[in-house]
Amino acid sequence: MAESAESSESTSTVSAGILTNIFLQIVQSPLNIALVGVILFLVYNIFKSRNKDVQVRPAEPELPKLKKKDFTVEELKKYDGTQADGRVLVAVNGGVYDVTRGKRFYGPGGPYAAFGGKDASRGLATFNVTAAGEGYDDLSDLTTMEMDSVKEWESQFKEKYDFVGRLLKPGEQPTNYSDEEDEQPSVTAEQPSVTAEKKKDD
Numbered sequence: 609m610a611e612s613a614e615s616s617e618s619t620s621t622v623s624a625g626i627l628t629n630i631f632l633q634i635v636q637s638p639l640n641i642a643l644v645g646v647i648l649f650l651v652y653n654i655f656k657s658r659n660k661d662v663q664v665r666p667a668e669p670e671l672p673k674l675k676k677k678d679f680t681v682e683e684l685k686k687y688d689g690t691q692a693d694g695r696v697l698v699a700v701n702g703g704v705y706d707v708t709r710g711k712r713f714y715g716p717g718g719p720y721a722a723f724g725g726k727d728a729s730r731g732l733a734t735f736n737v738t739a740a741g742e743g744y745d746d747l748s749d750l751t752t753m754e755m756d757s758v759k760e761w762e763s764q765f766k767e768k769y770d771f772v773g774r775l776l777k778p779g780e781q782p783t784n785y786s787d788e789e790d791e792q793p794s795v796t797a798e799q800p801s802v803t804a805e806k807k808k809d810d
């Protein structure tokens with residue numbers, strides 16, 4: 609009975625034979641078994657960490673969105689996460705971003721706390737967490753490659769965090785943002801973390 613069924617469906621028997629062969633080759637080599645184990649472990653961890661992200665993020669209390677505003681270096685300094693509200697701002701390439709959601713990075717005690725309330729451009733471009741000096745930094749001595757790196761970081765910050773305003777050069781006048789905000793409330797209601805998540809899946 610079994611034999612006649614096999615001969616009438618020879619193609620499926622052949623493909624089943626190939627699969628069995630592959631399976632046996634994998635199982636017979638201890639190295640292959642180990643590799644398959646490692647792959648399964650990594651895949652399991654990727655899925656586990658994704659689920660964790662989804663569960664942990666909404667639990668964090670979110671501060672009200674900061675009104676759009678430009679900052680001098682001096683004004684920015686206060687927002688290093690040590691204030692009562694714990695808000696953290698970071699400037700990159702002349703733009704100021706609310707990175708409070710990334711407080712574990714830029715807040716007090718975080719690995720990049722030196723960037724909190726500072727212009728991080730030079731530090732990010734030179735991979736030097738302590739590179740933020742006092743006063744305004746015009747970045748004019750950075751190489752083309754370093755400026756490219758700054759721009760790359762800038763686009764990452766734009767995607768992940770809320771843009772708050774510009775970092776002002778000494779003597780530069782702040783932009784009056786009140787008009788724009790009244791006209792385009794939908795832009796301010798955007799949720800960057802959700803859109804970033806969607807892009808990743810696409």
Ligand code: HEM
Binds near residue numbers: 707713734737768
């Ligand atoms: C041994 C060296 C380093 C290691 C192991 C490391 C590790 C990491 C890891 C794992 C993350 C991702 C954390 C997460 O998304 O959960 C991260 C993010 C980041 N790292 Fe590093 N890093 C190192 C050096 C640096 C240096 C030198 C800089 C800049 C000067 C830097 C700047 C950043 C920034 C800005 C982020 C993004 C945080 C955010 O999402 O806002 N890292 N790093």
Ligand SMILES: *[C@@H]1O[C@H](CO)[C@@H](O)[C@H](O)[C@H]1NC(C)=O
Binds near residue numbers: 737738739
């Ligand atoms: C990082 O920047 C600080 C401040 O400018 C400097 O003292 C230090 O030597 C730099 N570190 C490296 C590894 O370049």
Ligand SMILES: *[C@@H]1O[C@H](CO)[C@@H](O)[C@H](O)[C@H]1NC(C)=O
Binds near residue numbers: 784785787
């Ligand atoms: C900003 O613009 C608004 C509306 O046009 C105006 O009422 C306000 O006085 C302006 N503020 C400054 C500082 O110019």
